[in-house]
């Protein structure tokens with residue numbers, strides 16, 4: 001039956017220039033025509049069955065399936081350009097069984113002309129959107145999370161499944177693993193995506209201000225209170241999502257108040273006479289061992305259970321070394337665009353060092369290292385000498401627990417990589433320079449998988 005249906009779709013849309021996609025009830029792609037596949041540079045047959053958010057940037061097809069409401073002529077940004085898309089829910093016996101998406105441009109040239117016509121308008125729109133974003137606050141979606149790690153891909157899948165509901169999510173992971181990125185993505189995929197996303201850094205607010213910051217205050221509530229009072233983060237997030245970053249650092253008295261706000265759905269501003277109803281979804285993040293803090297009476301167990309309905313664990317970068325390569329490529333592009341300096345590659349010894357380093361500061365550390373090296377480099381490649389001292393000297397020095405054999409092997413590897421690089425990839429010249437035979441060099445290249 002599936003085949004028959006796809007045959008019908010192929011007959012209808014296979015040869016049209018419009019880009020067509022069909023998703024099922026779960027937002028998974030059941031059909032994409034060739035034009036769309038070509039436009040997205042994917043093999044449309046291979047992506048059948050994948051969730052639409054994995055394949056199409058900024059798509060809302062899965063949301064249309066959920067709301068059952070069609071979206072006509074909506075602007076959608078793909079790879080820096082805008083398309084105009086229709087999204088139509090498909091129904092059977094009154095029930096939504098999927099959605100059909102259609103991109104409205106007949107060919108790229110025509111679109112380009114249209115694109116320049118409306119680019120001015122869009123620039124204006126973008127200005128308003130970024131102002132809105134200031135209010136809305138969530139900048140990133142799942143697409144912005146770069147990974148090839150099966151564990152992180154599973155986390156993304158978990159987010160896709162749970163983001164719609166209003167359940168509280170606790171994001172755990174070391175500093176710099178991207179917890180905030182995940183929190184943004186959850187908000188983006190939720191029904192609250194058009195509502196505010198408000199972040200509170202629980203570790204950064206002075207203890208005596210925490211209540212006013214979270215719940216706001218009334219005029220005259222204390223000396224120095226602003227005229228007219230001030231809304232707290234809970235009020236600002238009303239209808240949307242409140243992101244409690246570093247929740248493990250929240251003082252106990254504030255924990256009690258937050259728990260009450262979540263349980264009763266109401267808050268009391270400092271100096272207010274009446275409580276106020278509040279509707280927020282909570283996403284919390286921490287890199288602290290909450291279970292241990294509970295044992296030490298530094299974190300409330302009841303609050304832990306309240307925020308930990310769905311738990312998301314982001315592994316540190318050293319446990320997903322495959323991501324170092326893809327993230328480096330992504331960050332080189334992102335930071336090159338930002339700095340205006342085109343740097344595309346790493347010298348082989350830098351790549352080796354990146355793969356060996358433990359990255360205690362995770363993706364943030366990788367980003368900082370790449371950014372500072374881009375400033376240092378004189379050409380399109382990052383070389384050993386461009387790296388921050390702490391990293392390059394760590395690479396040269398001996399780490400705790402290394403045997404003499406490890407140290408010798410590492411030195412050998414570095415020397416071989418450098419010689420090959422200096423010889424412009426010519427292994428015979430590199431072997432000459434190293435004073436070893438060609439076959440010996442080949443053996444070592446194989447042994448170290450260089």
Ligand SMILES: Nc1ncnc2c1ncn2[C@@H]1O[C@H](COP(=O)(O)OP(=O)(O)OP(=O)(O)O)[C@@H](O)[C@H]1O
Pocket residue numbers: 144145146147173174175176177178179180181182245287327363364367
């Ligand atoms: N998978 C990823 N793909 C792309 N960028 C990432 C990824 N993970 C992290 N980053 C980037 O790394 C930086 C740190 O991420 P983020 O601030 O979300 O980490 P965090 O875990 O919230 O850190 P902290 O606990 O210190 O607040 C950000 O610039 C973020 O964009």
